[in-house]
Amino acid sequence: MPELPEVETVRRGLMPVMEGRIIARAAVNRPDLRWPFPPNMATRLTGVRVTALRRRSKYILADLSSCETLLVHLGMSGRMLISPPAPISGEGAARETLGEWHHHHPAPAKHDHVILDMEDGTRITFNDARRFGAMDLMPTATADAHPLLAALGPEPLGNAFHESWLTQRLKGRNTPIKSALLDQHIIAGLGNIYVCETLYRARIHPARKAARISAARTAALVPIIRDVLAEAIIAGGSSLRDYRQTDGELGYFQHSFQVYGREGQPCLTPGCTDTIRRIVQSGRSSFYCPTCQK
DNA sequence: ATAGGCACCTGGTGGC
């Protein structure tokens, strides 16, 4: 489910257990995700301190004391699981001191591809069934120039995203606004769900050509995008607490959407009696209200 | 440069 708000929620969940902490051991259980892992990734992650945990678009960036940065993308199905350290006690403790693993954790589950054991015994497990995710390592100094990051558009919650930018980028575009807002070169971080939610709130039909949106409605899109994402981050933060109480799984919260996934259900705009429709645009579902969105 | 379609991969769901 990871769009910008979910990735930000994962980052915030990881922060207290990773930032400022040392990775005691890394296990890499397969050679690749979407692409091959960088050479010697496990070795390069072992014994280094995480000095900062950042986010750019849907990427999590962990700056390391080795002057490298770990880039993580969750793809479609990537998850992070935080397992607190289990206290060592009884006979097991004596045996454990012989090995490198000082804390008890369950055996890796299916699709647990990368495991980071922090110095205090907290385990962070990257699980990704579909393997559309990615990890890479690069020098921190040139992280912004990474091929996956270099061409990204502005952060929608940052100062570089504003009305004149959006106007300029939508100008002359013969593509549906749905596709334009999914284009990470125009804005970084929106995905299928939040584009649907944004267009519903902006009352713009997803198939409308980007170039044919009035100046006023283009201007209105900017705060709407910001609001939609900011509200989702807040919702993620509250669900984060819930998940930490249960199984520690990050990247997995569901909150109520106004249109996404609501095909056939009543439009939630007060006074509107229409129902939400679904159309397919470039292979992906768009949900909208035909009465409210033009 | 821009636009559209395909590919990558696994799992869940619902119909027969």
Next chain:
DNA sequence: TGCCACCAGGTGCCTA
């Protein structure tokens, strides 16, 4: 229970 079609929150790459 099995089989099958379809669906899924992403995005790089290829083609005109």
